[in-house]
Amino acid sequence: MSNKVVFDNEQISDVVKEQQYVHEVYQAIAPHFSQTRYKPWPLVELFLKELDIGSLGADIGCGNGKYLDVNKNVFTIGSDRSSKLIDICASREFESIVCDALNLPFRNECFDFIISIAVIHHFTTPERRIAAIEELFRIVKPGSLVLIYVWALEQDARRKFDKKHQDVIVPWVVPASKNDPDRKEEAIYQRYYHLFKKGELDNLILNTGKAQIIKTDYDKDNWYVVARKKSCNK
Amino acid sequence: MRLVTHNMLQCHVRGCNVNNYPLQLSEVEIEIQETEFNSQFLRSMIRKLEWSALINSAREIGITTLPEVLPDDFDEDFLRNIHRVLLETHIQQGKMTCPNCNHVYLVRDGIPNMLLNESET
DSSP states (O other): OOOEEOSTTOOOOHHHHHIIIIIHHHHHHHHHHHHTOOSOOHHHHHHHHTSOTTOEEEEETOTTTTTTTSOTTSEEEEEESOHHHHHHHHHTTOOEEEOBTTBOOBOTTOEEEEEEESOGGGOSSHHHHHHHHHHHHHHEEEEEEEEEEEEBTTOOSSOOOOTTOOEEEEEEEEOOOTTOGGGSSOEEEEEEEEOBOTTHHHHHHHHTTSEEEEEEEEETTEEEEEEEEOSSOO | OBHHHHHHBOOOSTTOOSSOOSOEEEEEEEEEOOOOOOHHHHHHHHTTSOHHHHHHHHHHTTOOOSOSSOOSSOOHHHHHHHIIIIIIEEEEEEEEEOTTTOOEEEEETTEEEOOOOGGGO
């Protein structure tokens, strides 16, 4: 599959791009997206299961909440920009709130862990990706861990991308369904992604000056980093 | 929304950086949903809360059973009460008002909506 380049010729603001190509898409595809997102990724599950009992954390960009009940011995608050996805979390009795990852409504340094799975790649500029990462390190306690996953440019399994273009739109297809009156015909939605090169996420994290990298690797079409917030730096 | 979550929330309107915590609860509707008691989990989690904010917020929703000062030792009665207040008490509807800028965030069907207008961010 080749990727179609977007935005080079479009004179719309970053905010509007994210609204049209991310927020509105997730609002529209929430039920179908949720049906396809039920299985936790093993490494994320392992990260959550190794946390100390009684830990308090947040899943920023939690989608349908599939990580919120992985470990019953920790308390995880889910947050997402999409109210439709949070409605799904609430219907599953998960603790969750609607908010924007660029402007989190949490106190400084109040969490023992943070996960951000497949979220940061939806921000359209380096500045906004950095701001989102800064927010994660603002709310986590010094010495505590943050796990971040983002889509990789180099992915080679289900999808292949032209290595020249990091900013792409990727269609989400909701097939027609006989049992669903809202899905009489197939519908295609366009989602924006920034595809991360090897080391790019690591650099964004290190450049905040707030964290050290504990682990960095490739997993399931994504680059991921486990980073620890430094103790001396507020 | 449970009080654990509320204990982490602060106002995040642009420029509202002081006295923006805790958000004042009003016009709340509460629902109790029973859940499994886990004393080891509770013992550790209690220490992570801002206790004075918690007793204030609990009072705002009609709960007056929390001690002013967090005890050094947690007995079974205390933990059972904390379990009820923190994990089984759900704020289904209500308002959360910033004590500094008076911005109001709404809780609807148990979900706090913390999104701001563009002019507020």
